[in-house]
Amino acid sequence: MASYIGPWRSPAQGHLNNDGNGDSKTDYTRWRLVNEEGRQTWRYLETDEENEAWPQTIADKYNLGLPTGLPELSEAKTPLQAAENGLSFFSHLQLEPGNWGCEYGGPMFLLPGLLITWYVTNTPIPPEYATEIKRYLFARQHPEDGGWGLHIEAHSSVFGTAMNYVALRIVGVSEDDPRMIKARGLLHKFGGAIYGPHWAKAWLSILGVMEWEGVNPVPPEIWLLPDWVPFAPWRWWIHIRQVFLPLSYIWSKKWSFPLNDFTRQLREELYTQPYNTINFANHRNSIHPADNYYPKTWLLNGINELLVRIWNPFLRINAISKRAEDWTWELIRMEDENTDYAGLGPVNNPLNMVACFIHDGPDSYSVRRHRERLNDYMWMKHEGMLANGTNGVQVWDTTFVTQAVSVAGFADDPKWRPMLLKALEFIDDHQLRENVPDQEKCYRQHRKGAWPFSTKTQGYTVSDCTAEGLRSTIQLQEMHNFPKLISLDRLKDSVDCLLLMQNPTGGFTEYETTRASPKVEWLNAAEVFGGIMIGYDYPECTTASVTALSLFSKFYPDYRADEIRAAKEKAVAYIKRAQRKDGSWYGSWGICFTYAAMFALESLASVGETYETSENSRRGCEFLIAKQQADGGWGESYLSSEKHVYVQHEKSQVVQTAWACLALMEAHYPHKEPLERGMKLLMSRQQRNGEWLQESIEGVFNQSCMISYPNYKFYWPIRALGLYSKRFGNEELQ
Numbered sequence: 001m002a003s004y005i006g007p008w009r010s011p012a013q014g015h016l017n018n019d020g021n022g023d024s025k026t027d028y029t030r031w032r033l034v035n036e037e038g039r040q041t042w043r044y045l046e047t048d049e050e051n052e053a054w055p056q057t058i059a060d061k062y063n064l065g066l067p068t069g070l071p072e073l074s075e076a077k078t079p080l081q082a083a084e085n086g087l088s089f090f091s092h093l094q095l096e097p098g099n100w101g102c103e104y105g106g107p108m109f110l111l112p113g114l115l116i117t118w119y120v121t122n123t124p125i126p127p128e129y130a131t132e133i134k135r136y137l138f139a140r141q142h143p144e145d146g147g148w149g150l151h152i153e154a155h156s157s158v159f160g161t162a163m164n165y166v167a168l169r170i171v172g173v174s175e176d177d178p179r180m181i182k183a184r185g186l187l188h189k190f191g192g193a194i195y196g197p198h199w200a201k202a203w204l205s206i207l208g209v210m211e212w213e214g215v216n217p218v219p220p221e222i223w224l225l226p227d228w229v230p231f232a233p234w235r236w237w238i239h240i241r242q243v244f245l246p247l248s249y250i251w252s253k254k255w256s257f258p259l260n261d262f263t264r265q266l267r268e269e270l271y272t273q274p275y276n277t278i279n280f281a282n283h284r285n286s287i288h289p290a291d292n293y294y295p296k297t298w299l300l301n302g303i304n305e306l307l308v309r310i311w312n313p314f315l316r317i318n319a320i321s322k323r324a325e326d327w328t329w330e331l332i333r334m335e336d337e338n339t340d341y342a343g344l345g346p347v348n349n350p351l352n353m354v355a356c357f358i359h360d361g362p363d364s365y366s367v368r369r370h371r372e373r374l375n376d377y378m379w380m381k382h383e384g385m386l387a388n389g390t391n392g393v394q395v396w397d398t399t400f401v402t403q404a405v406s407v408a409g410f411a412d413d414p415k416w417r418p419m420l421l422k423a424l425e426f427i428d429d430h431q432l433r434e435n436v437p438d439q440e441k442c443y444r445q446h447r448k449g450a451w452p453f454s455t456k457t458q459g460y461t462v463s464d465c466t467a468e469g470l471r472s473t474i475q476l477q478e479m480h481n482f483p484k485l486i487s488l489d490r491l492k493d494s495v496d497c498l499l500l501m502q503n504p505t506g507g508f509t510e511y512e513t514t515r516a517s518p519k520v521e522w523l524n525a526a527e528v529f530g531g532i533m534i535g536y537d538y539p540e541c542t543t544a545s546v547t548a549l550s551l552f553s554k555f556y557p558d559y560r561a562d563e564i565r566a567a568k569e570k571a572v573a574y575i576k577r578a579q580r581k582d583g584s585w586y587g588s589w590g591i592c593f594t595y596a597a598m599f600a601l602e603s604l605a606s607v608g609e610t611y612e613t614s615e616n617s618r619r620g621c622e623f624l625i626a627k628q629q630a631d632g633g634w635g636e637s638y639l640s641s642e643k644h645v646y647v648q649h650e651k652s653q654v655v656q657t658a659w660a661c662l663a664l665m666e667a668h669y670p671h672k673e674p675l676e677r678g679m680k681l682l683m684s685r686q687q688r689n690g691e692w693l694q695e696s697i698e699g700v701f702n703q704s705c706m707i708s709y710p711n712y713k714f715y716w717p718i719r720a721l722g723l724y725s726k727r728f729g730n731e732e733l734q
């Protein structure tokens with residue numbers, strides 16, 4: 001049977017080991033994380049000379065799961081000693097430009113999209129990548145049923161199984177491999193790939209193993225709607241519109257990779273009946289219940305019917321389609337140029353590459369630059385190679401590390417100053433200094449003064465990243481006397497930027513102000529994600545903005561004082577409205593109620609509302625106290641995010657214990673005993689070299705998809721342990 005042999009250079013056979021499952025494994029001592037001004041890529045050193053000349057760093061070893069050789073530390077007897085031991089370990093993981101790096105995996109639909117893109121654009125996949133991608137995907141296959149889900153902890157679905165099956169075939173795994181037989185068996189039990197959601201169908205059509213008739217319409221003409229139309233696409237949530245954009249271009253062209261032996265073979269594997277006998281048009285709306293997290297509305301189904309049965313065959317006018325394609329292409333080009341082809345994220349970027357391949361041709365600059373840039377999304381870990389959810393977590397992590405050191409009381413200790421100075425330099429380097437050219441034309445939010453989530457190259461404003469960048473800078477420069485690398489004017493720019501991000505409701509969205517009514521959610525075609533069509537108010541983004549603005553006004557009370565006061569008042573009113581009857585807040589970006597409680601209670605405290613003075617603060621604390629487990633810890637399942645109710649995790653989690661304790665301490669919760677028990681749990685899970693081990697997944701997006709924040713297990717416990725000692729003294733716990 002045919003199987004795909006990629007256009008790769010021959011595998012570096014001498015460097016392949018066996019991973020114990022019969023699969024080959026690269027030599028992990030040859031991998032290096034290259035970090036050029038925050039741009040992170042992994043390199044495999046082919047020759048022994050190179051390998052000797054360029055030793056692995058501790059961070060390389062740690063990220064790869066190799067022994068770091070870091071020593072055992074003297075046993076921590078107090079929370080402060082535990083915080084210091086934690087920082088001691090974590091400081092070794094700082095990278096040369098001053099940031100911290102980490103995996104940002106979790107979603108199981110990113111890597112297949114990248115692989116399909118590489119395949120259809122004839123991009124060589126380095127053999128060491130292929131070997132490690134194989135290992136990662138098999139490591140993440142559910143052993144019970146052979147499938148994959150939406151994210152690493154999710155139940156198997158058609159989306160996860162069909163896409164990852166294809167991914168493994170692209171990297172050269174035989175269809176006769178017993179694990180593939182099992183996966184295919186499950187896929188067939190689900191009814192085959194025709195029961196996948198919209199995005200799966202679109203990717204498979206691009207690869208040429210599904211027909212475009214099976215994909216609900218993605219008409220580029222919608223981009224020609226005047227801007228005043230309440231549901232015009234520029235008003236949609238940024239990730240959805242930036243994915244819809246290249247997809248609409250590709251859909252309009254009905255572009256598919258030309259059939260070859262490999263894709264012909266895949267067509268036989270993905271379905272339960274011969275490919276030529278499938279009426280794909282009848283399956284546009286076929287979706288397995290395992291994938292149907294958010295069923296499409298009758299309105300969207302009705303629109304799709306009209307588009308397919310009337311508009312497409314009879315009313316679609318070539319001249320208008322051409323204008324729409326030209327305009328979508330112009331927007332794709334602007335996104336690529338504004339991000340130096342790094343893109344907003346790991347779904348729109350590969351799709352943009354396919355669009356460039358179609359428009360500019362295989363050897364164009366745009367395709368070549370995308371080819372280089374897609375590597376920015378790849379990450380190596382002990383299980384193999386995966387695709388990250390962004391091109392890194394650089395700014396976000398670095399700001400929280402500096403804050404943890406400050407809150408824990410270590411920032412004035414000369415021992416930590418070189419580390420902090422480098423971190424400040426990184427934060428300085430990645431503040432966004434200019435708006436993008438033609439900001440209005442490409443519908444971008446103001447960004448001068450903002451901080452992004454990852455790097456300045458990606459360059460998208462994120463409200464809470466801006467807030468945290470501002471906060472870290474003020475802490476280091478004003479409270480701990482670090483050099484003023486970031487001028488007051490630049491701090492003012494970031495405040496201006498934040499103020500521009502507030503919605504009339506008082507709340508803050510993450511990337512942009514809300515541009516449309518929640519009714520646009522009726523047009524959500526994704527099926528696997530909820531709350532994705534517009535930018536909503538988020539408690540985390542709002543509370544982080546309030547906390548940062550409060551700190552800014554403390555040091556610079558005269559700058560836009562009335563506007564900041566008014567913005568904070570409106571924001572606090574929103575935070576109180578968003579609080580549920582039981583005292584909790586639903587967290588959208590971390591799991592879940594525990595995460596939101598930390599940001600909410602801290603922001604209330606920043607405006608003087610604490611347990612003693614505020615009913616909202618009190619209710620927030622009581623909610624958390626009721627969730628503390630017998631072992632002193634807190635643990636919340638990712639199912640909270642999906643179900644919108646608190647779901648207890650079977651085991652207390654270090655990260656959530658730190659969040660809950662920080663929330664209570666920031667709110668000045670008056671009883672020490674629950675906090676002491678929380679500290680004991682954090683200390684009991686710490687290893688002798690100061691590290692904490694990975695537990696369950698920490699982050700989420702779109703309510704259903706989980707995403708990893710591995711550095712949370714370091715800086716949140718350090719911050720909590722340190723703050724505890726500040727509040728209650730440096731005594732041994734009984």
Ligand SMILES: CC(C)=CCC[C@@H](C)[C@H]1CC[C@@]2(C)[C@@H]3CC[C@H]4C(C)(C)[C@@H](O)CC[C@@]45C[C@@]35CC[C@]12C
Pocket residue numbers: 239240243345346347348389390396453462464465510529540541589700701702707
């Ligand atoms: C196109 C789709 C549906 C998937 C691609 C993934 C992205 C939607 C998300 C991957 C990273 C996210 C989660 C990103 C990460 C940081 C958060 C945050 C913690 C700063 C949060 O407080 C505000 C929102 C975030 C920016 C995020 C939004 C969604 C992602 C880009």
